Amino acid sequence: MVELATLRLFGPAREAAGTDRFEFEATTVADLMSEASRRFGVDFDRVLGRSRLWVNGEPAGGERTIDDTDEVAVVPPVSGG
Amino acid sequence: MDLAPIGDDWVLLTEAPIGVDRAASWIVTSTCGAAVTFAGTVRDHSEGREGVSELTYEAYAEQVEPRLLAICAAARDRWPELGRTVIWHRIGRLELTEASVICAASSPHRPEAFHAARFLIDTVKATVPIWKRETWQDGSDWSLCDHEVDEVELSESARRALEEEIDRRAGVLSPPVHPEPHR
Numbered sequence: 001m002v003e004l005a006t007l008r009l010f011g012p013a014r015e016a017a018g019t020d021r022f023e024f025e026a027t028t029v030a031d032l033m034s035e036a037s038r039r040f041g042v043d044f045d046r047v048l049g050r051s052r053l054w055v056n057g058e059p060a061g062g063e064r065t066i067d068d069t070d071e072v073a074v075v076p077p078v079s080g081g
Numbered sequence: 082m083d084l085a086p087i088g089d090d091w092v093l094l095t096e097a098p099i100g101v102d103r104a105a106s107w108i109v110t111s112t113c114g115a116a117v118t119f120a121g122t123v124r125d126h127s128e129g130r131e132g133v134s135e136l137t138y139e140a141y142a143e144q145v146e147p148r149l150l151a152i153c154a155a156a157r158d159r160w161p162e163l164g165r166t167v168i169w170h171r172i173g174r175l176e177l178t179e180a181s182v183i184c185a186a187s188s189p190h191r192p193e194a195f196h197a198a199r200f201l202i203d204t205v206k207a208t209v210p211i212w213k214r215e216t217w218q219d220g221s222d223w224s225l226c227d228h229e230v231d232e233v234e235l236s237e238s239a240r241r242a243l244e245e246e247i248d249r250r251a252g253v254l255s256p257p258v259h260p261e262p263h264r
Contacts, residue, residue, distance in 0.1 A: 011212030077227035080211030
């Protein structure tokens, strides 16, 4: 079944994508990210290559399955402090 | 300051100014003879960038306070004698000399308080989803001093205790902050 999953984007990833939140049809994190790449383009891909992916605040790999209750986040290298 | 302390770990992500005085006095207790407070403040230069005039911090707000609590738990794992800990982080636009982050720790004797305060700030920089944008004389861009985000390392028992603590605080942690994104 295809679900609408929420993608959150922060910092350089948000800037490259031009949005901080998007909903995509996807069943895995990898699906979601290929949809995001298609939509957001090469600047986004460049940031994505340096970023970690989280599902609901925990690190997750591309094979992780997701549904409409999950929140996926692109977490670029952090610079707090 | 928009949230009172809960227990002995005071964590906060806020748009309001944060000051060392309040942290330094709150960590002092009758069982602790050592109190160390660290402030990270906005300075006028960074790597390859002169004339920095302001910083703008952005966060994955909902995930910040749980991670700050995990950092406090990790410090208590390492130094069980700790008294109180503080981690406050600003978000939004900050001017030169303002504090962006305050970490503080108290303990009966000074080695643990010094070690823990250093551990708190180092672990904040490595594990918390916050991004800094710099405005300097020649432009504005994301900080070059960034690090791939790490996870907070916790023992199994500390992980369980942390989950209980987060449940206990559910609904009491600050509501998510949604500053106007900097475009």
